[in-house]
């Protein structure tokens with residue numbers, strides 16, 4: 001039995017499989033953190049405000065650029081959800 005490598009989601013703090021041909025999330029280079037597929041799909045149109053203080057603290061700690069805000073005033077996720085977006 002191969003031990004699958006995992007990463008921990010920055011947002012929900014749950015581990016997810018990352019590697020060995022299966023990726024249930026992704027690494028966001030701009031933010032230097034990992035996000036699981038669940039959080040990515042739940043926050044695709046903006047980061048849930050309850051994660052905002054922790055995310056902003058993480059970004060300023062690492063001197064990373066803050067994301068812009070959506071029309072709804074939410075921080076915009078730095079990754080794309082793929083081809084499911086309407087063209």
Ligand SMILES: [Zn+2]
Nearest residue numbers: 009012036039
């Ligand atoms: Zn998550």
